[in-house]
Structures are given as C-alpha cells and as structure tokens.
Amino acid sequence: LSLNFTARIARRSDYSKIVRLCNRAVGPDDYVLFGLADTIERGGLFLAFSGDQLVGMSNFTRTIDNAGWLGMARTDPDWRRKGVALFLQNEKGKYAKELGIRKFRLFVLSTNTASLRACLKGGFSKVAEAAHMSISPKKFKNNEIQFAHIDSKNSLRDLLRSKYALKMNGYIPYRWNFLKFMPGVLLEIQRRGELYESDGLKFILTEKLEHEGSHREFSLLEGSFERGVSSVISVGKKLGCDSLGAFIPFDHYLISIARKFGFRDDSWGWHCIVLEKKL
Ligand SMILES: CC(C)(COP(=O)(O)OP(=O)(O)OC[C@H]1O[C@@H](n2cnc3c(N)ncnc32)[C@H](O)[C@@H]1OP(=O)(O)O)[C@@H](O)C(=O)NCCC(=O)NCCS
Numbered sequence: 001l002s003l004n005f006t007a008r009i010a011r012r013s014d015y016s017k018i019v020r021l022c023n024r025a026v027g028p029d030d031y032v033l034f035g036l037a038d039t040i041e042r043g044g045l046f047l048a049f050s051g052d053q054l055v056g057m058s059n060f061t062r063t064i065d066n067a068g069w070l071g072m073a074r075t076d077p078d079w080r081r082k083g084v085a086l087f088l089q090n091e092k093g094k095y096a097k098e099l100g101i102r103k104f105r106l107f108v109l110s111t112n113t114a115s116l117r118a119c120l121k122g123g124f125s126k127v128a129e130a131a132h133m134s135i136s137p138k139k140f141k142n143n144e145i146q147f148a149h150i151d152s153k154n155s156l157r158d159l160l161r162s163k164y165a166l167k168m169n170g171y172i173p174y175r176w177n178f179l180k181f182m183p184g185v186l187l188e189i190q191r192r193g194e195l196y197e198s199d200g201l202k203f204i205l206t207e208k209l210e211h212e213g214s215h216r217e218f219s220l221l222e223g224s225f226e227r228g229v230s231s232v233i234s235v236g237k238k239l240g241c242d243s244l245g246a247f248i249p250f251d252h253y254l255i256s257i258a259r260k261f262g263f264r265d266d267s268w269g270w271h272c273i274v275l276e277k278k279l
Helices: 014-023 036-042 084-098 111-120 163-167 181-193 225-238 251-258
Strands: 004-007 045-050 053-062 066-076 103-109 126-137 173-176 176-182 195-198 203-206 215-221 245-251 272-278
Touching: 004 084, 014 036, 014 045, 014 053, 036 045, 045 195, 053 084, 066 084, 084 103, 084 111, 103 111, 103 176, 111 272, 126 173, 126 176, 126 251, 163 173, 163 215, 163 245, 173 181, 173 215, 181 195, 195 251, 203 225, 215 225, 225 245, 225 251, 245 251
Parallel strands: 066 103, 215 245
Antiparallel strands: 004 045, 045 053, 053 066, 103 272, 126 245, 126 272, 173 176, 195 203, 203 215
16 A cells, blocks of 8 residues: 655654644644654654655654554644555564564554554554543642652562552553563663652652653552552652653543542543554
8 A cells, every 4th residue: 555655764854844744733732842853863753755745754762671662653634544654653663673672562542543543454452541640749738758769679579460550451651651561670660760669559650751841650559549649649749740640540440539639631641542563
C-alpha cells in the first residue's frame, strides 16, 4: 500500500515543517509542540515524506526495560488512510531491531479509533488498561508525614509481586511509559532514587519531569490504595510538586477512590489502552 514514502530521522532544520504538520493533524494545542525542539534533539522523531513533502511523523524512544516506546503519531489530514502510519511503524521496526530491541509498546486513548485500528493492523495487541489522573497537592493542608527512599536491595523481590502491577497484567507505569515489571526495572528505578516507602506503603515517585514544571508521576506498589493516594499527596506536597499524576489500573473502584481525594481524570488519558508488539 505504501505510495513510495521515504523515512528519515528529523533534524533541527525540519522544525517549522513539523510545526505545520502538528497544527494540521491535531491543532495549535498539540502537546508535541511544547517540547518539540528537545524531541528533535533526542534523535528519535521519524518523518515520512512523499517526494519532499512531509506527510507524517512518529516518535521513538527506548524504555528502561529495553522496549521501543512509540508516540506522537501524526499524519497530515490530506494523507490519511494511505498507509503512512503503518509505513512509519515498519521503518521504526527495522531501526529498533538493529538496536537489539525486540518489543514495541505504546498507549492509545480508547476513543481514538483511527490510532487503535492502525496499531491492531500493525500487529500490536492490548496488554493492559489504565486511567491517568492528576491533582495539585498544593491545595492540601500540611500533613506531617515520614517517608524515605528504599535503599536496600533485599526488599525488592516482594515488590515484584505488587498487586497493582498484577492488575495491569505485569506492567507498571513509569514516567509517561509502561514497563514490564521485572527485577532490572525495579533496580534501575531504585538506583535513580525514585523508590519510596512511608508507613507500610511502597511507591515509585519520579523526579520532576522535563517540560512539566514541578510535575511528578507516582505508581503505588504496595499498601492500601486509599492510604497510598493520601500519603503520596502529602509526600508530593512536601517535595514541592505543583502537580502530581498517576496511571492507575482501569478499575472503577480505584478510580472512584482517587476522585474522592480530588484527583481529576485527564482528558488525554482517562482510559488508556496499552499495546505491545513483538518485533
Ligand atoms: C492515527 C493516525 C496517525 C493514523 O494515520 P494514517 O496514516 O491515516 O494511518 P494508516 O493509513 O497507516 O492506517 C492504517 C490502518 O489503520 C486503520 N485506520 C486508520 N485510520 C482510521 C480511521 N479513521 N478509521 C478506522 N480505521 C482507521 C485502518 O485499519 C487502516 O488500514 P486501511 O486504510 O487499509 O483500512 C492519524 O489518523 C492521525 O494523525 N490522527 C491524529 C493524531 C492522533 O490521534 N495520533 C495518535 C495519538 S496516539
């Protein structure tokens, strides 16, 4: 089906063409536009051309469990249903294999039929479901809370049996990605100082995320959800976060608890379908 498209990785000089593509494909509020210069700099933004016309794009990064993470798929409205997205998936597949990557992963909002179907047609299957929710901890009263980094390697084995990871089919959200939850992943997160405990609860709380002010993401690993949510809000406040977010298992009961604490559903991620493909 591909109509002689060519692909290459974006360069700085492509900046304005990419801005135009995002504006046409999504609109001026497209989140991709906010960190675009850095995305180009990181060297994983694939562009598809027909002749010298930019017709589509999609980004590629590497996760800490050595999967390829795909995102920012955009096809120019005049070029939809012509195989651009599938062409880019294939091109990135070849590139990733050369890097020794054996899996692709991504998430799509459940209502984004075009994207979901393009992924299924490209050989992806659903592996987990989650809801992304956010809160501003600043609104909360100061609450004295003890918390500490988990430094000992001994306690990690139990964490791998996290009921929250089980609810997500053995995957765990980390930053804006989902990872297969395994010992190496937990060790790396611990090495980065992002593994915490507080009052019998264990959770990942990331460093501040780039381009997000003082936003951090958390994932609860052990302990009651209700206490977990409330403690992480206090820890977040203490660490000076303006906003705190989490992908939680897509479970109506857990979502209702998070809402009770003031978490809001994010329109871009209220029901994320996590998909994976073997290369
Ligand atoms: C999602 C998107 C990138 C798909 O790009 P595309 O180049 O049109 O996709 P392709 O032509 O490669 O389509 C491959 C398959 O996906 C499915 N598909 C794509 N668009 C579809 C649509 N609107 N409705 C139903 N199925 C669709 C079809 O199965 C299609 O194969 P077919 O045309 O042979 O039936 C494009 O619609 C887009 O830019 N959307 C706006 C941005 C966005 O939502 N990005 C994804 C964020 S996760």
